[in-house]
Amino acid sequence: MSSELTLYGYWRSSAAYRVRIALNLKGLAYRQVPVHLLKDGGEQHAPEYRALNPQGLLPLLVDEGGGGVRIAQSLAILEYLDEVFPVPALLPADSVQRAQVRALALHIACDIHPLNNLRVLQYLSAELGVADEAKSDWYRHWLDTGLAAVEQGLAVLSGRLSLGQRPGYLEACLIPQVYNARRFNCDLNAYPRILDIVARCEPLDAFAKAAPEVQADAQ
């Protein structure tokens, strides 16, 4: 168990939330450094943070045990953690199952989340003059389109979690997306497989301790 991991995140960043879940599932201790996405025009754009991560995006994992290596992009962090701290695993051992779990996680990470990210919503308002209601429609459109596809895709798992009875890579991506959906009052009743996964994960410590509201920087 390493105590040399530092996570730069923000309580409500769903990409940071993914990494908190993954670290907790592996039982890894880690220090958190909050980067406030809204204060002072966004601390993620400040030179101090850009020096660590030129992308100016969250999260960022720094592994002092790995020689101070800095890793951006939540899914690259999940893969790194699974390679460097392999037990307990986030991904199944079988290549086909790994591909199925990764594909569902990537559907969330590539085809839902980036479209509803803060910077995109800000662009819609500021640059395109999109009114709040149309912006909410945009949000729900990509969320519903994406979750409906994830719901259908979950059929391949036949009620299993990423690791059979145990959550991992997929659930680390799905639970934060569902958190966002609820925050924006999206109706999830059309997605029974997703709701089943949520019900199985939410009581677990790894998820409860990763929840946005219990983070030190939550406001």
Next chain:
Amino acid sequence: MSSELTLYGYWRSSAAYRVRIALNLKGLAYRQVPVHLLKDGGEQHAPEYRALNPQGLLPLLVDEGGGGVRIAQSLAILEYLDEVFPVPALLPADSVQRAQVRALALHIACDIHPLNNLRVLQYLSAELGVADEAKSDWYRHWLDTGLAAVEQGLAVLSGRLSLGQRPGYLEACLIPQVYNARRFNCDLNAYPRILDIVARCEPLDAFAKAAPEVQADAQ
């Protein structure tokens, strides 16, 4: 070398283009099935294709050698290929280097490409009434923001490709993104590291044979 791989794609889909490059780099034979993104409201939405891939997105890889397994999401396909056909590799062996390569590829796949995808551009026009010029500004904004970050991020590779002297996972994502950038007349002169990678990859057979214009369904 397998000849039991089938790639459902579209000549101009940059996610399908990534997979063509990866298959070529590995020297794997594959059959292509074109799914026309624009004809008849999009063949990707047709029941026949949805039956194979409920997400209705390209690409999709079917591996008859793997029992007819169907894998969606280009990066999940790249990971699958690297696990099942490990030589030559797409990713380096070292976990830190793997994380750096994956993070750059994910920056393209999550933070550039989804925002400029056909379905998003269609939504901007049809649902939000965004004029062509503002839509071009949107396109260039996310492309420039993203490529600038990738350019800075490439510093960690110090002039190396994914596999040192050999292209792999990152280049399979970067070259299609640069193809799109050129198609939309984006100025790339601010990105010398990216242009250097392009210059090293473009002459290679694996990339030349994956180019959109030489695909059978190119129009």
